[in-house]
Amino acid sequence: MAEVATEGRAARRASARPAAGGPAKARGSHTLRTRLVEVAFVVPAVVYLVLFFGYPVVKNIVMGFQAYTTKTFFTGEAPWVGLENYRNVFGDAIFNRSVVNTLLFTAGSIAGQFVLGMAIALFFHKRFALSGVLRSLILLPWLIPMIAGTAVWRWILDTDNGALNRILSALPGVDVSPNWLTSTSLALVAVIGVNIWLGIPFNMTILYGGLQEIPEELYEAGALDGATGWRAFRHITWPMLRPVVTVVLVLGVVYTLKVLDVILGLTNGGPANSTQTISTFSYDTSFRQFDFGAGAALGNILIVISLVFAVVYLRLNRRAIDE
Template sequence: MKLSMAARKSKEAYIFILPGFIYLLIVCGYPLLYNIDLSFKNLNVKNFASGESVFVGLENYKTLLADQTFRLVFKNTLEFTFACLLIQFTVGFLFAMFFSKKFTLAGPIRGLVLVGYMMPMSVTALLGKNLFLLDGGVINDLLMKLHLVSAPVDWLVNGGTALSAVIAVNCWVGIPFNMLLLTSGLTGISEDVYESASIDGATSFQRFLYITLPLMKSAMLSVLMLGFIYTFKAFDLMFIMTAGGPFNSTDVLGTYAYSRAFTQYEFSQGSTIAMILFVCLFCVGLFYLKLLGKEDD
């Protein structure tokens, strides 16, 4: 009787899960499988109407890996991702340490810092674009008043500064996210541990090095992995601020895949770039799960 009750409950649980599973298959599973199939074919604007795409195997991947523009885009993606991770995590951790202390107005100030994270990315991108304008931009106006530059800088048109401007805007969004998650980790550390270490004569630096960092290891790992995934697949920020220009200097895998598929109408090439992006993130996800398994052991 007990076994039949357990089996019935298990069956009911699967019935409740089934609608969500079907939805995921339609919304995520089918597009993914179609994209994989498309990456092994040659589908472009010429044969799109007829639907007579030619199977080319790994030819699309070979073509991309030999393409200098794709190499530049992949390099941009790595530079953008690691620069943002370094700045966001470092500043976010400092903010988390600061706001974990109890002081007057800590809550309201922390709320103001979170405003950037709560704004839609499209709004943030438009705001960042206006901040870095050549004429009337706040950044240029501030630098001119501080006499740090002699003439306004064309941030978003200059290939040497465009990526830096996009990184700055993305960090403004990412720092509160890092701060929020790391603050949660810090508040989970008992004050008794710090008090015991103080009684034993540990300095502030020693408490940070031997107590805070080891106990924050899981939280920091989660923040870094999530930050990598969100940043590596960035699209809307670049698309709105620079559209990948000038001369692909701010193109990342997401914007480049969109450009090849929907601007140049090389649908298979765009799908191939998207698959490379997917594989990179999939490998990072597996690496993260492996590290979590080691932490549990």
């Protein structure tokens, strides 16, 4: 505390001094000082960004052009191989599979999360007894550690002893026991389903916030003109909510593209690569096969795809501000 006080006095003395000099000189040093202060405020953010975002991204891009293996860690040598990592990746049948899976996974997850999140947000928009408590319960998937969550889902979706198939078999007239996680046709569906469960809280929370912002008078005025129910949603809620919807969708896409833990926990990309996405393939290449160069190349491809959506988001955002 004492030090701060001393510094404060010194600063005041320092700022008092230029007043004694000529007016022009005072203004000059004043603006310089202001600039310095401004820079000083920016420096921590810039250092942070360069250190924790700039460096890893640049390192990853460079690594994509190197033969970066376990040997590199000891010798420090990572020979430059040009586009070889990319050629190998593009020539790999699993890569093509993972691109298709990434698209299906992202599209399916976003569609499910958004529709269900929107439905639940609209449901809770109408206040009723215990709605606050129920709404906070919907957030639970967010609070559960993903490893625990996927372990429970694996048990629920197990073919022979899983809760879901036990319930199905108890239903009258139903005689199926689907191989949720072990058939190549259903595994991706199951993984998307779990990811939807995980994404609903995010969608619901943001959309619910957006709904709260829409003035009640609009609905009252609309009701006078006969716009209720679906028509009120179509002509009042949806247009008013559009900026929020854009944010939810674009952020959702970027988050979903890079999902790793859900898939690793449920299927580990299997069976027979049927749930392999670019991110799980990249993880596997880098951290199981220790081919860090090819893994980085895959990571870079994913970054570029995410970047496209980030740019879309920024442009839409700017347009919203301009409006």
